[in-house]
Structure formats: structure tokens, C-alpha cells
Amino acid sequence: MLLKGKVWKYGDDINTDVIFPGKYTYTITDPEEMAKHSLEDLDPAFASGVSRGDVIVAGKNFGCGSSREQAATCLKYAGVGAVVAKSFSRIFFRNAINAGLPLIQSADAPDRIKPNEVVTIDFEKGELTCEEGVFTFRPLPEEVMGILQSGGLIPYTRKLLETE
């Protein structure tokens, strides 16, 4: 799995409320519609400017706060190809994988990647290439890659059930 995309760069503790505003949690259920509100309160330019395969780069504890699955779903449907962060909240990590949104944890890359530059990610090799050079990360476990390559937990299950 190879990904090439433009960087949207943010800071630490990006919580699920700014990723997908709580006020829409029970009013918007269509994922395409959700995508239009992603990161609305943090960066109003994001939802209209994001292109398929773009990469979010952030600091520590990305996705902290509530357990709402919409935070992962909206980014997935907005076209985000991966989120690179120093660390992730556990629940967001789970929800993102289930939604088919790849996550990369790297302690040093987020500080070195520049806003708006184009990065290339090789998920199998565990390599991220940006202007400053090549950063390696621990590739996601095989099982998680299986879910991601199917597009999320549901498509993965369907495949699993068909082969049984």
C-alpha cells in the first residue's frame, strides 16, 4: 500500500469534538455529509480543500475525548489517506482502523514534516518520505493491515464470511 498526499498539519490533543463537532453527532448520519464538517472548528478551510489521499500530521494524543465513531468516519469520507501523529487515543485508534483509516505513529516525523508539502508513505515497508528525508515507523500489524486493505471492519468481515 503506497500513498502520496498533501499534508494538513496540526498540533497536540486534537480531540474528537474538533474533528467532528458534538452538535452534529445525532443530527448528521450520512457519512458524505459528515465529511463536510470534518475539522470545522479547528480549520474551516479543511473540508472544502482536502483532496483524496491527503495526509493529516499532528502531535500527541490525536483523537482524545469521546468515543464517537464519527470522528474517524468523517475523516475517512473526507478522503484522508492517513493520519500521522506522535500518539493516538486508544478508542480513536480502534475506530479509525474499523473505519478503514490508516494511522501511523511516529515520534519524530511530525516535527519535521512541513505544512502543505507532499509526502509519500509506504505502509508495508514502514517508510515515510518528506522533504527532510525518510522516516521509518513500525508497520501496522498484519491483522490491522488486513482490515485496512479491505476498507474497514465491515468489508473485511464480509470477505471473511464469504471465504468461510
Place this chain on the structure above:
Amino acid sequence: MGNTVVEKIISLHCQEEVVPGKVVWVDIGLRTARDFGGANVVENFRRNYNEDKVADAAKTFFTFDCVAPANNIPYANNQQICRDFAYQQGIKVFDVDQGIGSHILIDKGLCLPGCIAVGTDSHLNLLGALGALGQGMGDVDIAFAFKTGKTWFEVPETIKVVVKGKLSPPVSAKDLTLAVLKRLGSKGALGKAIEFYGEAIDSLSLDGRITLASMVTEMGGIVGFITPNKEVLDYCRARAGKEDIEAITADPDAHYCQTIDIDIFGLKPQISLPYHPSKVVDVDEVEGERVNSIFLGSCTNGRWEDFKVVASILKGKRVYEGVMFKAVPSTREVYGRLLKEGLSEVLFDAGVILTSSGCGGCASGQVGMTGEGEVQLGTGNRNFKGKQGAGKTFLVSPATAAVSALYGRITSPDKV
């Protein structure tokens, strides 16, 4: 190298060796959904798996405890959606009269030491009180578990917490729990499992173990295990009607990412201030603040022992004029015992409003909410802004709640 409890339980359910950080597919013994999230699980299931059957109806349960019985249309609708689905699928429903789902799994002998259970309750990890792995998850995850009987799980690292010293009444399991929470903080166990050891832990009753294990969520932890002693094992054997139930214990050379020693010598009654469970101080520090209402109950402190302590303090007395005291037993079993053993009469005579079982006031359930400016002492596990209404909630032990109810002010139970 040896294994921790969580590594052993996961390994047993995926039939392979595990290490922290490894992601594995595990077989889940119990799959549950409650009236919160349950309807979304059903919707997810139908949308993604059509009219398929669940993997194993006998291992799948609905437990209605959040608003029981429903006092608003959305909850009533959600419960009915779950009932209809359960009927089609042959799934057992523990309906609105039965009480808190996690406690039912324990009391009906469904969850046993070493078991893995998932559900839509973020406090399902209180099953760590039995040495079982309970885990709250989102709707997509639970629908998946209903369908396949499996889930993926990243094996967590384990923190060893050793609590030295002894508890002596009126200082209780809740005070110990709040003291541990104060020490670890809300992120102290983020994404990790905990194993609790020490003299104070060994001597906890099952009810006390549930209190401690229930608040690992507030420490950021995945689950907190307490090694079952003979009392707990006998309870599980009697409830399940099976003899071959044993504890899963950590190997002596198991690897812990951190060891934390906590000495509770001289521990005083503890209280957590609004609006963060981990903002814990001695009750002494806020003594004298006026109290408008009391809530006794929740998955943290709604069991028989909790009610017994409160009844012993209130016996023959009356709650302070103007203080509203709401009491919600965790399960129908506790409720029945209160009626049959005369404690309900003690509570009634003291002016307590005793209702049928469930989560009650902890999540703004059927016993109402707090109004603006209202100060409530609750025995639950969370006091986030807005969770119990517009007022302020302090978290305390049942003894502190009962003594404060008598004086109408926050009062430490060691003073009387």
C-alpha cells in the same frame, strides 16, 4: 519470560502466544448491548449483515439499565428495537426490571474468571473484579462481535499497582479506589491493563472489588484485574453451578511496564470534586458544604454491602430536612434482598426514595437529574459537567453519602 493476566486471557482466546503490542483475533465468550448503544448495534447489524443470524444467540445478551424503565420516547424506542431484534434472533433480554448489565453477568454466573466479555458499556471492564476481561466498545465493534463472535484486540502492556496497608471502617473500598485514582490520574493507565495486589486488595469483598475495578476506566485503563480469592471463586462456582472454575494468575516473572506502590496507612475518607473524577481530596477539605441531594447506586456502589452500610447509618434516624436522597439498587437481586431483609423499611423511615434497579442517577436515568446550583453527593464513578444534570456532583463512598445526608452538609464519616 512469563505472562501477565491480560496476556494469558487473550492468549487463551486466540490460541497463540502474545506479547504487548501484538494485534490478535480473539473469541469472545459474552457479547452484550444495553439500551444505550443497543439500537445502534441493531441498526449496524441489519445494515451490514442483512437478516443473518448472530454467531451464537446463547452467548449474546441485551441488558437494559441506563433508563429503566424508559421515561422518554427515544429510550423507549431504542429498547423496543432491541426487544424485536432479540425476539427474531432468539437472544435473551435482561429487561428494565433486572438491573445493571455488568452486575447481571456476574450474579447470573455468566461471566467467570478468565472470560472475555464485550458490550456497549464503558464500565464493562469492572469484570476485572472477577479476573475477567470486560471491554466497552463502539456500535460497529459490537455489531461485528454479535455477527462473528470475535474481535481484534491489541495486547496491552500491564501496570502493577501494589496497595499497602489495611482498610478500617468507615474508610471503604471506594475511598481506596479514589486514592488510587488520585495517584494515577485520568491518564495514568492510558491504554494499559492494571493488576492490583497487596494486603488491602486481598481483603476486599467481591462488592469492594467491583468498586475498585469499575473506576479503572476513570484512570484511562483498559481493565484492572484483581486475583480472585476463595470467596470470589466460591461465589462464581455457586452462581454458575460449576466446580471447575479457577483463577488465572500472572506468572512470577511476568513483565510489567511500571510498578506503582501506594500506601493507604492513615487514609481518610476521600471525595472527588466536580467535574473530574480524578480531582480527589480528603472529605475534611470540603467539609461543611451544603448538600441538596444524595444518589446512592451505580455499577460502582449499588450493591448489597453498600446499602447495608447506608442502612446501618440511617437506622432510626431521618435524612436532614430538605435533602433529597435517591437510592437505586444495582440489580433486582439487591432490590429484593432489601425488601425481604427489612432494609427497605429502614431506608423508607429515614426518608429515602428507593426505586427499582438500574444505573439510576449516574447517567441521568429514571430517578431524575440535578438542577442548576444543586449540590449532589453521588456514589457513582463520573461527575463530568452535565452528566447528572445542571448541578455539581461530588463522588463519595456510601458511608460519606449517608452521614452527609443526616447533617445536610458534606461530613466525614470518621467524625461521628
